[in-house]
Amino acid sequence: MADRTRPATIADVAARAGVSQASVSRVLNGKQNVDPAIATRVHAAVAALGYTPSIAARSLVHGRNDTVAMVVPDLENPLFQGILKGLSLAAAADGYRVLVADTAEQADEEPAIAREARHRCDAIVLCAPRMPAPQLRALAPLLAPAVVVNRSLDDPAVPTVGVDYARGMRDLVDHLAGLGHTRLVYLAGPDASSSQGERMRGLRDAVTAHPGVTVDALPCGSRLDDGHRAADAVATAVRAGATAVIAFNDLVALGLMPRLVELGLRIPDDVSVAGFDDVPLARYATPPLTSMSVPRSELGAQVWSRLRALIAGEASEHALLFRPRLEHRTSTAPPSEARRTAGVREAAAAASASAPATATASATAELGVGA
Amino acid sequence: MADRTRPATIADVAARAGVSQASVSRVLNGKQNVDPAIATRVHAAVAALGYTPSIAARSLVHGRNDTVAMVVPDLENPLFQGILKGLSLAAAADGYRVLVADTAEQADEEPAIAREARHRCDAIVLCAPRMPAPQLRALAPLLAPAVVVNRSLDDPAVPTVGVDYARGMRDLVDHLAGLGHTRLVYLAGPDASSSQGERMRGLRDAVTAHPGVTVDALPCGSRLDDGHRAADAVATAVRAGATAVIAFNDLVALGLMPRLVELGLRIPDDVSVAGFDDVPLARYATPPLTSMSVPRSELGAQVWSRLRALIAGEASEHALLFRPRLEHRTSTAPPSEARRTAGVREAAAAASASAPATATASATAELGVGA
DNA sequence: CTCAGGTGAGAAAGCGGTTTCCCGACGGTA
DNA sequence: TACCGTCGGGAAACCGCTTTCTCACCTGAG
Numbered sequence: 001m002a003d004r005t006r007p008a009t010i011a012d013v014a015a016r017a018g019v020s021q022a023s024v025s026r027v028l029n030g031k032q033n034v035d036p037a038i039a040t041r042v043h044a045a046v047a048a049l050g051y052t053p054s055i056a057a058r059s060l061v062h063g064r065n066d067t068v069a070m071v072v073p074d075l076e077n078p079l080f081q082g083i084l085k086g087l088s089l090a091a092a093a094d095g096y097r098v099l100v101a102d103t104a105e106q107a108d109e110e111p112a113i114a115r116e117a118r119h120r121c122d123a124i125v126l127c128a129p130r131m132p133a134p135q136l137r138a139l140a141p142l143l144a145p146a147v148v149v150n151r152s153l154d155d156p157a158v159p160t161v162g163v164d165y166a167r168g169m170r171d172l173v174d175h176l177a178g179l180g181h182t183r184l185v186y187l188a189g190p191d192a193s194s195s196q197g198e199r200m201r202g203l204r205d206a207v208t209a210h211p212g213v214t215v216d217a218l219p220c221g222s223r224l225d226d227g228h229r230a231a232d233a234v235a236t237a238v239r240a241g242a243t244a245v246i247a248f249n250d251l252v253a254l255g256l257m258p259r260l261v262e263l264g265l266r267i268p269d270d271v272s273v274a275g276f277d278d279v280p281l282a283r284y285a286t287p288p289l290t291s292m293s294v295p296r297s298e299l300g301a302q303v304w305s306r307l308r309a310l311i312a313g314e315a316s317e318h319a320l321l322f323r324p325r326l327e328h329r330t331s332t333a334p335p336s337e338a339r340r341t342a343g344v345r346e347a348a349a350a351a352s353a354s355a356p357a358t359a360t361a362s363a364t365a366e367l368g369v370g371a
Numbered sequence: 372m373a374d375r376t377r378p379a380t381i382a383d384v385a386a387r388a389g390v391s392q393a394s395v396s397r398v399l400n401g402k403q404n405v406d407p408a409i410a411t412r413v414h415a416a417v418a419a420l421g422y423t424p425s426i427a428a429r430s431l432v433h434g435r436n437d438t439v440a441m442v443v444p445d446l447e448n449p450l451f452q453g454i455l456k457g458l459s460l461a462a463a464a465d466g467y468r469v470l471v472a473d474t475a476e477q478a479d480e481e482p483a484i485a486r487e488a489r490h491r492c493d494a495i496v497l498c499a500p501r502m503p504a505p506q507l508r509a510l511a512p513l514l515a516p517a518v519v520v521n522r523s524l525d526d527p528a529v530p531t532v533g534v535d536y537a538r539g540m541r542d543l544v545d546h547l548a549g550l551g552h553t554r555l556v557y558l559a560g561p562d563a564s565s566s567q568g569e570r571m572r573g574l575r576d577a578v579t580a581h582p583g584v585t586v587d588a589l590p591c592g593s594r595l596d597d598g599h600r601a602a603d604a605v606a607t608a609v610r611a612g613a614t615a616v617i618a619f620n621d622l623v624a625l626g627l628m629p630r631l632v633e634l635g636l637r638i639p640d641d642v643s644v645a646g647f648d649d650v651p652l653a654r655y656a657t658p659p660l661t662s663m664s665v666p667r668s669e670l671g672a673q674v675w676s677r678l679r680a681l682i683a684g685e686a687s688e689h690a691l692l693f694r695p696r697l698e699h700r701t702s703t704a705p706p707s708e709a710r711r712t713a714g715v716r717e718a719a720a721a722a723s724a725s726a727p728a729t730a731t732a733s734a735t736a737e738l739g740v741g742a
Numbered sequence: 743c744t745c746a747g748g749t750g751a752g753a754a755a756g757c758g759g760t761t762t763c764c765c766g767a768c769g770g771t772a
Numbered sequence: 773t774a775c776c777g778t779c780g781g782g783a784a785a786c787c788g789c790t791t792t793c794t795c796a797c798c799t800g801a802g
Contacts, residue, residue, distance in 0.1 A: 009788055020752045025790060033750070055491050056430040057788035060757050065427060067470065067491070075456040076651075085446040088473050097491065099438065099470050102459050120426050120438070120468060224651055255655050280447075280595055284629050286657035380758055391782045396760055404780070428758035432787050 008049035017045040028053065066096050068307055069117035071110065072127040075102045077222075078251070078279045079296055080127055083149065086300020087125065094308060096122075107131050107192055111139050118143045123307050125149060130192040145310035147303050151194045152319075159306045159316040161299060165195045165276075168292040168324035169202025170209070172246060172274055175290075175326055177210045179334045181244040181272060184213065185237045187220035187230050187256070189248035196248065199276075203246075215246075222248055227255030235263045238271045243335035250275035250282050250291055257285065257331070268333035278327050288329035295322055379420035388416040399424065437467050439678055440488035442481065443498040446473045448593075449622070449650045450667055451498055454520065457671020458496065465679060467493075478502050478563055482510050489514045494678050496520060501563040516681035518674050522565045523690075530677045530687040532670060536566045536647075539663040539695035540573025541580070543617060543645055546661075546697055548581045550705045552615040552643060555584065556608045558591035558601050558627070560619035567619065570647075574617075586617075593619055598626030606634045609642045614706035621646035621653050621662055628656065628702070639704035649698050659700035666693055 014021045019038055026032045027042040045051070059065035068091060072080045088098050101117045103110050107130035118124040123145040129136055133151075140146055140158040150162045176184060186203055189196035203215050216237060220230045227247060234245055234256065247253035253275030257267055265271050267287055275282060278293035299322065306317055385392045390409055397403045398413040416422070430436035439462060443451040459469050472488045474481050478501035489495040494516040500507055504522075511517055511529040521533045547555060557574055560567035574586050587608060591601045598618060605616055605627065618624035624646030628638055636642050638658055646653060649664035670693065677688055 010790095011788075021789080022753080022791080023751060026751085029790080031791090035750075038751080052490060054431070054788050056427060056434075056436060057757090058790080059427040060425070060431050060759085060788080061790045063427075063757075065491075075459060076452055081447055081452055084471070085473060088446060088471055089475065092472070097470050097472060097488065099468050100455070100459055101463070101468060102456060104460065117468065119423060120436075224655055228655065254652060258655050258657055258659070261657070281625060281652060284595055284599065284626050286629055286632070288629070381760095382758080392759080393761080393783080394781060397781085400760080402761090406780070409781080425758050428787090429760080430787095431758080431789085432760050434787075 007054075008051040010051070010053065012049055013042065013045045013051050016049060017041040064122045064311075065120075067099055067121045068096055069099045069101060069114075069121040069124040070127060071101045071103060071114050071117055071124065071129070073103050073105045073130055075100065079249075079277055079294065082296020083127060083300040083303065086297035087304050088300070089297075090301040090304035091307075094304075096304075096308075103130075105130065105192075111135065114139065114143060118146070123147075123311050125303050125307060126151070128193065128195065130194075133194075145307060147306045147310070149299065149303060157316060159310070160319045161302050161306065162319075162321055163195070163294050163299070164321040164323050165198035166202030166205065167321075168276065168294075169199045169246070170206045171324065171326055172276070172292055173203065173206035173210065173213065173215070175328065176244045176246070176272065176274065176332065177206075177213050179244075179272070179332060181335055182212050182214065183242045183244075184215045185234055185242045185245045186215050186217045187227065187234070187245065187247045187252050188217050189220065189222045189252075193222065199248070216242065220248060220252055222252065224251050224255035227252035227257075228259050229255075231256050231259030231263060234260060234271070235265060238265060242271070244272040244274070244332065247273065247275045250277045250279040250289060253289055253291070253331075254279075254281065254285055257287075257289070267331055269336055272332040272335070274332050276324070278324075282327070283329060285331070287331045290329045290332040291327050292324035293327045294324050298322070378425075379422040381422070381424065383420055384413065384416045384422050387420060388412040435493045435682075436491075438470055438492045439467055440470045440472060440485075440492040440495040441498060442472045442474060442485050442488055442495065442500070444474050444476045444501055446471065450620075450648055450665065453667020454498060454671040454674065457668035458675050459671070460668075461672040461675035462678075465675075467675075467679075474501075476501065476561075476563075482506065485510065485514060489517070494518075494682050496674050496678060497522070499564065499566065501561075501565075504565075516678060518677045518681070520670065520674060528687060530681070531690045532673050532677065533690075533692055534566070534665050534670070535692040535694050536569035537573030537576065538692075539647065539665075540570045540617070541577045542695065542697055543647070543663055544574065544577035544581065544584065544586070546699065547615045547617070547643065547645065547703065548577075548584050550615075550643065550703060552706055553584050554613045554615075555586040556605055556613045556616045557586050557588045558598065558605070558616065558618045558623050559588050560591065560593045560623075564593065570619070587613065591619060591623055593623065595622050595626035598623035598628075599630050600626075602627050602630030602634060605642070606631060606636060609636060613642070615643040615645070615703065618644065618646045621648045621650040621660060624660055624662070624702075625650075625652065625656055628658075628660070638702055640707055643703040643706070645703050647695070649695075653698070654700060656702070658702045661700045661703040662698050663695035664698050665695050669693070 010021050010024050014024045023034060023038055024042050026034050027039045070084060070087060091098055099117060099121055101113050103113050110129055110131045114126060124143050125147045128150040136151060136153060140148060140153055140155055144157050146158050148158055148160045153160050207213055207215055218230060218233050220226050247256060253273055257273055260267060267273055275289050275291040278291040282289040282291045302320055310316060381392050381395050385395045394405060394409055395413050397405050398410045441455060441458060462469055470488060470492055472484050474484050481500055481502045485497060495514050496518045499521040507522060508524060511519060511524055511526055515528050517529050519529055519531045524531050578584055578586055589601060589604050591597050618627060624644055628644055631638060638644050646660050646662040649662040653660040653662045673691055681687060
């Protein structure tokens, strides 16, 4: 019977089996040939004592504990959840577990939290860290083995995995332009988010590629209520001639749409709306939301693949960037002819027509290049 | 400068400071008075070497590693995410981190995963385990210190924290009955989910309390697409006289609603829809979804409070059950007079009228008691 | 029959900390 | 001045395991 007071140690097993600790260890780890008779006695003792090797002791001698850390700005973000799930499952298949640390969007806490978490584990993944680039560049190598998600970083020791937001934005604008939209509104994410910068870059590229198209960036955020709050500004822009909205992500779009409808706008008749990430709910929104699909779980799996290589001491793989895939649903459609011509007319009289939008003008960025 | 090849150990620090390891340990842990001069030298050496105590070594000697495990059936479930976030934040405030393990809804894998995860940590929280009650009852004590979420268990050593689903369902039915609904449909969750059983119990109680009200249970599931797939059966039931639907959770409701609309039903005019959990998106659904609110983060915080007490060796607190709170939004409203009388008429002719619904009859449970 | 080579098991040395134990020094009191 | 109690720091034990080292024994070849 197992001793209930104190868990059995390898010494107990050795004593009971009448062999040395070394033999017990050898039997349990199968590292070396052992007399079958000894093996049998050891196994019997293990079973009788309910012995399980101490993880701590094993960690101490091995110098690793088969655990990796994942640091995220917000555990409630569907993107990070998907990555966490993918990572967790992939790592589990190799006998690793993952430790999570939520920084609650506190960029300045990140370094300390990351170091502490890394110190407990064999490796770490920094998920969309919010800290400034120089700080990240300085910190990342100290954390190795490490993988960074959704931030660019040209450190050969620290591979990155991410989403090509710029490309995704270009593709999304292509889609909207292809439908005939020329005046777009972009609801921008948090400044601290690096992917926000990437999206802006993509938008600029797209605007350059489509001479007739302009994009107005409105400050917004990354959450449902941010989108909801932005609806009035969007409605104003729409009345000023905009025919399509690109939201920072799906959450913003999903928060935005119902309010737009409340304000009397029809989607997509009066205004097309597109999101980013393709969260599971996007297809069930009203109307179903056009979005750029991001392979969340796959992202997590790829992170693990890199982490594992790093832990094994292999050279880090090349940076990986997933190209988002357009999921065209009914929230985007060609602008109605009436609105289209109206838009063109208003655009022509830009200076005066944009006056109503100046409520948000201070933070509004005009991305058009063909001014 | 820190030695880049091998992290500094306490021996290195001691040597550099010209003191014993014991003194270094004492300085660093402040357990005992030490000569300020020694403390200064130690701190200098620590800084110079970039020394950080090994977590593994410390764990070995202390017999704990300041980490707790959380085992969940599905990391993508918003409820579990909320709990994880709450737990993670609360635990972090006490210097603890949390390790996650996703069982991917494999009930039979749970015991092994739980034991393994527990073995790496100081304590464990089993989140809505899917395993059968007898198995859980046998396993839980072996895992102590442990806290179980969303499962009842009368083991004094293993506190539980959960949601009073039965009560929530009662309250929800009260709400619908108060609006004038008498024929309800319930979209049931997975059989393995214990909270599904609780919900059913609540429904039975409610039906008993409201003699005029009946509830038809349709098998469904717990995810968006489960709700979506169930729409046809719901529409059939509605045509047969039902005027309100209670979904297993918000995800199901959110998947259901757009499809109902596609099928030509208006919400809430033709049918009221209610969910459970009050996920953030519920308020932004079309129409905004009436739901029973569950304090996800608070749940996680309470779990931590119990876990911490257990780890400290204190007696376990009493089981805690949160009573869900009704969030009345526009997806539920009084049935239209026409439909109401129609419902009554059809109910009277129940035997023949329910014939169209027999497509799902095999798995349909009639909860009405006043037959 | 003897000896080199090989094999398997026990003893012991870590892994990197914490904590106990012990002793020397110091301060206070008689 | 002598003695005792207190305090602080060093040596060493210990946490529980893995792994090296060592040695006894067994086998096969000369």
